[in-house]
Amino acid sequence: MYKKLFIPGPTHVRDEVLQEMARPMIGHRAKEYMDLQAEVTPKVQKLLYTENVVFLFTSASSGPMEGAVRNCVRDGKKVLSTINGAFAERWHEMVLANGKEADVLEVEWGQAITPELIEARLSSGQYDAMTLTHNETSTGVMNNLYEIAEVMRKYPDVCWLVDAVSSMAGAKIEVDKLGIDVCIAGVQKAFALPPGLAVCSVSQKAFDRAQEVKHRGWYFDFLVMLKYYQRNQTPATPSISHLFALNKQMDDILAEGLEARFQRHIDMAEFTRDWARRHFALYADERYLSNTLTTIVNTRGLSVPELNKALAKHGAVIGDGYGKLKGQIFRIAHMGDLTMDDMRWVTGLIEEIWNL
Numbered sequence: 001m002y003k004k005l006f007i008p009g010p011t012h013v014r015d016e017v018l019q020e021m022a023r024p025m026i027g028h029r030a031k032e033y034m035d036l037q038a039e040v041t042p043k044v045q046k047l048l049y050t051e052n053v054v055f056l057f058t059s060a061s062s063g064p065m066e067g068a069v070r071n072c073v074r075d076g077k078k079v080l081s082t083i084n085g086a087f088a089e090r091w092h093e094m095v096l097a098n099g100k101e102a103d104v105l106e107v108e109w110g111q112a113i114t115p116e117l118i119e120a121r122l123s124s125g126q127y128d129a130m131t132l133t134h135n136e137t138s139t140g141v142m143n144n145l146y147e148i149a150e151v152m153r154k155y156p157d158v159c160w161l162v163d164a165v166s167s168m169a170g171a172k173i174e175v176d177k178l179g180i181d182v183c184i185a186g187v188q189k190a191f192a193l194p195p196g197l198a199v200c201s202v203s204q205k206a207f208d209r210a211q212e213v214k215h216r217g218w219y220f221d222f223l224v225m226l227k228y229y230q231r232n233q234t235p236a237t238p239s240i241s242h243l244f245a246l247n248k249q250m251d252d253i254l255a256e257g258l259e260a261r262f263q264r265h266i267d268m269a270e271f272t273r274d275w276a277r278r279h280f281a282l283y284a285d286e287r288y289l290s291n292t293l294t295t296i297v298n299t300r301g302l303s304v305p306e307l308n309k310a311l312a313k314h315g316a317v318i319g320d321g322y323g324k325l326k327g328q329i330f331r332i333a334h335m336g337d338l339t340m341d342d343m344r345w346v347t348g349l350i351e352e353i354w355n356l
């Protein structure tokens with residue numbers, strides 16, 4: 001049976017968007033393709049409030065996450081890996097796997113990375129880049145980009161790399177105003193598209209840095225990508241079906257209105273948090289709660305897999321805790337094209353099943 005996804009990715013995809021994936025194929029060097037890329041790219045730039053280059057690239061979000069580190073860090077310089085959960089931890093592993101040196105700024109899971117902590121580390125001047133997970137999907141913490149931007153402004157030599165995988169298109173991220181050098185997401189989260197396409201904005205500073213890096217790989221070499229971008233193409237064959245779907249989805253996102261879309265996410269978040277406080281407790285620091293998912297302490301020690309079995313009969317599924325938090329917390333995502341009615345429906349079902 002078809003299940004509506006309340007897991008933090010992939011998220012529910014509307015039928016109209018799925019239909020776009022079924023369009024007849026076109027050649028990726030043909031004019032139709034170049035027109036398509038030229039049409040959809042500015043729509044994503046609008047979403048990100050940026051004039052930077054925005055690559056639409058065929059891979060999971062992890063692709064440009066790895067690419068960002070390869071392109072923006074020179075030999076002899078280091079990365080500052082900020083870590084407050086499982087996805088940030090994995091990004092740090094990618095940094096090391098690519099032979100880059102890194103220092104770790106780590107806080108306890110459920111806590112946020114603060115500007116004070118960052119400043120204390122960046123002032124040593126050893127860093128070419130800093131990685132930051134905007135919305136830690138494992139803990140439900142949303143770091144405050146606007147606070148952090150104040151500090152980053154003082155360190156113009158540091159490329160600011162942001163994993164916005166589970167927040168982009170669900171929370172406001174003004175890339176140019178914030179000064180984010182590389183801002184990354186996959187479309188299977190708040191964009192509400194099927195997985196397989198990544199979005200990645202790249203600043204001039206990041207391109208300049210890439211010029212000074214010897215081995216950038218090839219598939220995610222920002223300079224090779226840029227060469228093709230300038231003629232509305234990608235170096236390798238892209239998932240053209242995704243661009244059809246993204247083009248349609250961006251029209252719908254812009255028709256909803258960006259502010260309205262972000263507000264809908266805030267409304268769903270507030271509703272879900274209130275519900276969670278009433279029946280359980282919130283896991284994340286109250287000052288940094290995510291707008292796209294809520295992490296809930298399993299205070300009653302109930303079985304989340306059993307719950308999901310029961311929910312499946314009604315056509316819904318929620319998220320268990322991620323990694324070491326499995327069983328201790330559960331996660332309800334409220335991102336993408338979900339609505340307040342959906343949140344009322346799924347929380348009502350949980351109340352019924354668990355007799356809350």
Ligand SMILES: *Cc1c(COP(=O)(O)O)cnc(C)c1O
Nearest residue numbers: 060061062087135137165166186
């Ligand atoms: C889902 C997620 C990822 C991994 O995304 P992929 O598209 O599977 O590579 C990375 N970071 C965060 C914060 C995520 O939520």
